Amino acid sequence: MFLTGTGAACFARAQYIMIKPDGVQRGLVGSIIGRFEQRGYQLKGLKLFQASEELLRQHYKDLTEKKFFPSLLEYMLSGPVCCMVWEGTNAVKVGRQMLGATNPQESNPGTIRGDFALDFPGGLRVVRGGFVGYFRGYLPRRARTSPGLPRREVRWE
């Protein structure tokens, strides 16, 4: 599910995108996939996955000290996420633009968060409340700076 380590590093032109539990529950998977296809990106991996606490702690390891981390963890455990790898020109940068700002209230209209989200999943109300941001783009830095890395198959954990 979550791309880690060498698996991710093989995709310099690829971006890992995750539709978080509320996006799956609200039936937004199709619309979101459609946006990336429309833009010209190619779907290289897709999986519906229930994350474990251990994996989430690893995935969000840079955020574990944040105040909102416990509620983010609770929220992320509340249902399956949809994991995707999108490949194409400048996928990391453009993918990020398509998602919009991390804070959905600062996301421009026309971005995914700007069109579908209003609040953080970090707020305790969110698990029950609805509108949240659902994405986390992730690729290790060395993948972004090493476009010559050989491509291998996507390895989902």
Ligand code: UDP
């Ligand atoms: N998050 C939150 N409150 C904040 C900042 C972040 O709940 O003040 C959550 C939000 O769900 C976000 C996730 O933590 O998607 C990961 O944060 P990151 O900075 O990696 O943002 P992203 O890559 O999702 O834009």
Ligand code: MG
């Ligand atoms: Mg992030």
